[in-house]
Amino acid sequence: MTQTSTPARKEAIAAQPAKVSRRFFGQLLGLPAVMASAATASVVTGCGGGDDAPAPAPDPNAAAMTRAAFVASISKYFDWVxxxxxxxxxxxxxxxxxxxxxxxTANAKEIETALEESIVSNVLGYFYPDQLVTREEAAEIFAKAFKVPASSTNALASFTDAGAITASRKASVNALVAAGYMKGSSATLFAPAATLTGTEAKAILDTITSQLVAPPQVMCKSGTTAPRRYVRISTPTPGAQxxxxxxxxGSEPADPSGSAGIAYDFEQNGVLQFVNPLTSTTDFRLYRLKAVAKKNGLxxxxxxxxxxxIVRPNVGAFQAKLMHPGTATTPTVWKINNPAEYFQAFVFYIEGTTRGLVFDAGEYGYQKANLKTFIDSxxxxxYDIIVGHNHPDHAEQIYNFTSAGVTLYASAIEKAAFMAASRADFKAAGAAAVAIADGQVLxxxxxxxxxxxQPGHTNGLMTAIVNQTGWVFGSDMWACNRAYTADTTxxxxxxxxxxxxxxxxxLANYKKSSALxxxxxxxxxxQDVSVGMEGVNNFIKCFQQLIDKGDAASAPSIRGGRVGNPTAPTTRNSRMSMVGDMWRDKNWMAIGNSIGTGLDSPVDYFTAPTTAFPCGATVNYNTADGxxxxxxxSNIEFAGASLVGVDVYWLPPANGVANKVSNKFDPWAYAYTVKVASGTTSIVIKPTAMSNNVxxxxxxxxxxxQGASITVAVAVGNVISIDVVSPDGTSTSSYKLTVALA
Structure with a gap:
């Protein structure tokens, strides 16, 4: 477009000095101000300085702060959730x-967390977030947030306006001035009603944090009632002990500042485990904690x-919560537990239009109360029952079902484990159990x-999916993720x-079974709350990051850390792999307790060659940079074809049963048959490398x-090759897939 000059524009040009700024020149040309500099850079020259230079951006900290912005700065410093x-x-x-x-409201979350932490008050109901914060208000909030102790010194004597300080805030103002954290607006004035800029607020915060250790804080949050509380203590002050x-x-704890204080470090000690143990003779315990933080020079x-x-009654009754009301096309699902249980493992009752299915059998003693009788109610x-695995917190009540003639399903491996147990009720229930096949439909x-x-937590753990809805019940598969008990399955x-x-x-089989x-x-x-695919993906990432990064992806377990602590002295020395923020992300996941044999042992949680059971691996991946x-x-998926799998082993036989799953892909088996329907001329293959870094x-x-698919032309008898080169280039694997008629 051709730009013409109007008379007014000509007059403006004539009125300007010989040196014209890029901005003004652009305006005269009718260009947007942002474009002017670039559009005229090649034709306008100058020696710099003046208004040729970009105008400095305004300093947001130079403005007076609102109450909302000021309180938000404190909340963010402490990282309150x-x-x-x-x-x-x-x-x-x-x-x-x-x-x-x-x-x-801007900064609403930070304002509400500050209220929860009692550094502001809602006695009058209103906060007035847009009002400018005054110096005396800021002093009071700083004093409450950092628990600045009151001073017996009258540090306000030199201020002629000390009498103007609100009576309820005078002690806080005096404490900050006496400690040297805050100064007057001049030598003789404090100016309590004057506003505070962002720069001034930051200077005060920097002064406080450079001289005073911030008070300890805890997660789980204090003041709650629950069956268990696993507590982390922290302070925002780096390097503080x-x-x-x-x-x-319920008694008063000793002063932690003195000799009674127990040193705490999250990485070394993990969470404090506050529980009402099974040995307790009371229905609750009132835990009280005192904490202090110290640092040299502060x-x-x-x-x-x-x-x-902590409430866990010694005697309890089963209770049920409706998870999903049934419809013509979906089942009714009840979530059942007993509040007297220590590990809080839920049982699920899934009912269709003709039959029901109990999944898992709870933890509460089978002689104390009868879960079968409760299910009947x-x-x-x-109905029938599937037990996910043989751990007592999931299988305690199985005998009450089998002795009443209810069909109990378990994997062949778990059935054998029950029959080999020392408990007579487990032996009897195991003998009565029906071995359910991998992929069997009820x-x-x-x-x-x-x-x-799905072997892993135990050798024969069973999971289940409701085909019409895509709901998965995992027993102890897919990791529990209760932040308040620091779960690391x-x-x-x-x-x-x-x-x-x-x-x-x-996961691929779930998707095949799911009608959706x-x-x-x-x-x-x-789990208290179910998760979706984000949680599933985070669970998988916990393992994938170990493959991709090695032991650098592990950390001391949040349960017990390296050396444990007095609340759980035997929980210690465990590796963990974690994804997500356990307090802010409902889909966070952690696996451990332990990964391998312990933090003080060499890496031993990857595959290595063995003759103890069939294993095709020739590389020990536990070595340095293994x-x-x-x-x-790690997997191959097909569209238009199906893989004929092999037996996959992970341990020697136990209880007279092989530890294996059949018709699976084995990463260390390299020859497979792929079945296709008659007339098939192409299939889609999605290979997944074990490492994302191949x-x-x-x-x-x-x-x-990685993650991509490819279409391959096929004919019966063809051999498809898949070749993979390791991240370090030293190892190559070649898979041969022979196409056959289904």
């Missing part, structure tokens, strides 16, 4: 203000006090449930790499990226 993000079903109701609305004392009978923090009421159809009328074996029966492979295959072609909900027996030598696939992966010589 808002209840809308806080993963805890036992959390307290969120206090708020009439004029603070989530999603509407925390000391704590605690009691569980003033010691204030002592903080916290309480939790909610069931409207005849018909409930309007819905069907498919059972799948172990899958130690199978090496990490093989477990990853079998898990990817399990996907998994919509996954529930581990210990994780860089994965040239194998140097290359090719199908019939064509490179395929």
């Amino acid at each position: 808002h209840s809308s993000e806080y993963n805890d079903p036992y959390k307290l109701a969120q206090p708020t203000f009439v004029d603070v609305k989530l999603g509407v 925390i000391y704590y004392t605690y009691t569980f009978d 003033a010691t923090s204030a002592v903080q006090s916290f309480t939790w009421n 909610i069931a409207t159809k005849p 018909d409930l009328g309007n819905v069907q449930v498919t059972a799948y074996t 172990q899958y130690n029966q199978v090496k990490v790499d093989l477990f990853l492979s079998l898990t990817q295959q399990l 072609g996907l998994v919509t909900e996954v529930t581990n027996a210990h 994780y860089k030598k994965y040239s194998v696939l 140097t290359s992966m090719k199908v019939n010589g064509t490179a395929v990226a």
